Amino acid sequence: MEVEKMDENEWKYHGEGNQSLVVSHCQRCVVLRFLKSPPNQNKTPEEILHHLQNIVDFGKHVMKQFFGENYVHHGEIIQLPLDFVRQLCLKIQPERPESRCDKDMDTLSGYAMCLPNLTRLQTYRFVEHRPILCIEIKPKCGFIPFSSHVSQEIKHKVCRYCMHQHLKVANGKWKRPSKYCPLDLFSGNKQRMHFALKSLLQEAQNNLKIFKNGELIYGCKDDQDCVSDWNELACHLKPFFFPSNGLVSGPHCTRTIVKELIHVITMTLLSSTDACRAGDMKTVPVSQGRSYCEASAFNKELVRNGKHKLESSGLPRGCLLYKTLQAQMLDMLDIEGLYPLYSRVEQYLEEFPEERSTLQIDGPYNEAFYEKLLDLSTEDDGTVAFALTKVQQYRIAMTAKDCSIMIALSPCLQDECSEQRPVVPTSKSRFTFSVSVLDLDLKPYESIPHQYKLDGKIVNYYLKNVQAKDDPVMSNLFKENEDCTLVLHKV
Numbered sequence: 103m104e105v106e107k108m109d110e111n112e113w114k115y116h117g118e119g120n121q122s123l124v125v126s127h128c129q130r131c132v133v134l135r136f137l138k139s140p141p142n143q144n145k146t147p148e149e150i151l152h153h154l155q156n157i158v159d160f161g162k163h164v165m166k167q168f169f170g171e172n173y174v175h176h177g178e179i180i181q182l183p184l185d186f187v188r189q190l191c192l193k194i195q196p197e198r199p200e201s202r203c204d205k206d207m208d209t210l211s212g213y214a215m216c217l218p219n220l221t222r223l224q225t226y227r228f229v230e231h232r233p234i235l236c237i238e239i240k241p242k243c244g245f246i247p248f249s250s251h252v253s254q255e256i257k258h259k260v261c262r263y264c265m266h267q268h269l270k271v272a273n274g275k276w277k278r279p280s281k282y283c284p285l286d287l288f289s290g291n292k293q294r295m296h297f298a299l300k301s302l303l304q305e306a307q308n309n310l311k312i313f314k315n316g317e318l319i320y321g322c323k324d325d326q327d328c329v330s331d332w333n334e335l336a337c338h339l340k341p342f343f344f345p346s347n348g349l350v351s352g353p354h355c356t357r358t359i360v361k362e363l364i365h366v367i368t369m370t371l372l373s374s375t376d377a378c379r380a381g382d383m384k385t386v387p388v389s390q391g392r393s394y395c396e397a398s399a400f401n402k403e404l405v406r407n408g409k410h411k412l413e414s415s416g417l418p419r420g421c422l423l424y425k426t427l428q429a430q431m432l433d434m435l436d437i438e439g440l441y442p443l444y445s446r447v448e449q450y451l452e453e454f455p456e457e458r459s460t461l462q463i464d465g466p467y468n469e470a471f472y473e474k475l476l477d478l479s480t481e482d483d484g485t486v487a488f489a490l491t492k493v494q495q496y497r498i499a500m501t502a503k504d505c506s507i508m509i510a511l512s513p514c515l516q517d518e519c520s521e522q523r524p525v526v527p528t529s530k531s532r533f534t535f536s537v538s539v540l541d542l543d544l545k546p547y548e549s550i551p552h553q554y555k556l557d558g559k560i561v562n563y564y565l566k567n568v569q570a571k572d573d574p575v576m577s578n579l580f581k582e583n584e585d586c587t588l589v590l591h592k593v
């Protein structure tokens with residue numbers, strides 16, 4: 103990219119999260135990712151550069167090992183003319199959702215990350231002019247904690263996402279709870295995956311977005327109450343799934359198209375298109391924890407129908423969901439078991455602050471950092487080294503619990519050879535596809551106390567407001583002890 107010739111008119115607002123803002127190039131398959139920070143809390147250009155370097159290194163040396171070369175795009179750092187960045191910031195400001203404007207895009211350092219635009223198909227080297235569909239899923243945590251440090255039995259039964267939904271609705275983050283349960287998506291069972299994806303399509307929240315030719319066509323922009331219009335979605339999708347236009351419109355047509363979409367997503371999620379170095383690293387067998395969540399609507403429906411055995415077919419080892427789950431399961435002790443170890447590291451750092459860099463708490467995230475993550479022992483020998491390994495593994499797990507999966511699909515031409523590229527067939531068409539993972543920024547060490555408090559809040563809210571209502575004995579108990587609002591974690 104010729105940075106001297108940067109023109110803000112060639113870029114447009116693409117999206118943002120809590121930490122970064124992304125703009126895409128109007129013609130080329132690239133995006134720029136800028137860091138964000140609260141107003142008046144700007145970091146120096148050196149700090150921004152260091153942060154971005156850490157993100158790139160972490161993707162390159164750590165996450166590629168866990169996920170595989172083809173799934174991770176670490177990108178590169180680019181230095182841009184400050185004038186271009188300022189003009190770009192002004193240009194995109196009106197497009198930004200209000201709820202994200204509590205933070206500003208960094209316009210002072212001139213540094214950003216340059217990445218491939220993952221809403222475009224990555225199996226092609228050149229810009230595609232054929233239509234492209236992209237589905238972005240933020241699957242969240244796909245397992246129930248199996249750690250013996252868990253103090254509340256409910257955490258062994260109901261997953262964090264399903265419990266957190268209630269707190270989010272109560273706090274006004276979303277208007278309605280979602281029926282999506284990550285354990286259904288990660289189950290590998292097609293029926294459960296279908297239910298999970300349908301639930302995401304019903305209440306997308308921040309867990310699902312669909313792009314057509316790089317433009318967002320489905321998912322929440324800035325609305326807690328965003329309406330899911332399946333008819334409109336079906337209109338967008340019809341040329342992809344029924345290219346010869348053989349399907350009449352109407353509710354049946356909409357349902358058929360949504361079903362085809364869910365089928366394609368399921369097949370691509372279960373596909374294995376890459377191998378990785380940590381491929382044989384067994385964190386925890388998936389069978390160790392409970393493979394279903396009691397609060398899942400799918401599970402409840404089965405129980406209502408008198409069926410008590412929930413199928414979990416297991417994920418194929420090479421697929422991105424499997425790799426994501428393995429990385430998530432590096433959280434072996436749960437935050438309740440991890441927090442005392444974090445305190446041990448903190449205590450050590452108070453005594454020896456100069457050791458912070460030797461311990462690689464803020465990077466560099468290099469090969470040596472990765473090697474230290476491979477020790478999966480859970481036998482605490484009382485050392486700082488043990489505590490630190492668990493803390494770093496927990497940070498990786500938290501990152502994998504908050505990353506997103508991008509599936510890009512493009513209709514295959516009749517004569518295209520399926521041997522070179524992965525292809526997924528539907529009833530009336532075929533798609534070449536690519537699967538990638540994004541938002542792999544390592545979660546900060548400093549966020550651990552926040553995680554500990556949030557965990558308590560989520561569980562406490564659920565016990566008091568959801569479970570107690572389902573259980574009259576519990577409900578009376580809470581009424582008698584109205585001031586008992588804190589779930590105490592054993593330390």
Ligand SMILES: O=P(O)(O)O[C@@H]1[C@@H](OP(=O)(O)O)[C@H](OP(=O)(O)O)[C@H](O)[C@H](OP(=O)(O)O)[C@H]1OP(=O)(O)O
Pocket residue numbers: 119120121308500503504545549
């Ligand atoms: O803690 P959670 O589960 O609410 O996850 C946060 C996300 O909320 P979500 O549950 O997906 O609605 C949250 O997403 P939103 O900004 O709410 O869209 C962020 O991804 C946050 O990450 P960070 O702290 O900004 O790096 C996420 O925080 P952490 O991953 O650091 O916990």
Ligand SMILES: Nc1ncnc2c1ncn2[C@@H]1O[C@H](COP(=O)(O)OP(=O)(O)OP(=O)(O)O)[C@@H](O)[C@H]1O
Pocket residue numbers: 116117118119120121122123124133135217218219220221238311504506540541543
């Ligand atoms: N390489 C990419 N190609 C296409 N779109 C991207 C790319 N990177 C990010 N995006 C889009 O921009 C959005 C925000 O990016 P990202 O998730 O990295 O932000 P974040 O602030 O780190 O998120 P979070 O709130 O989870 O911390 C994504 O949800 C995705 O839609």
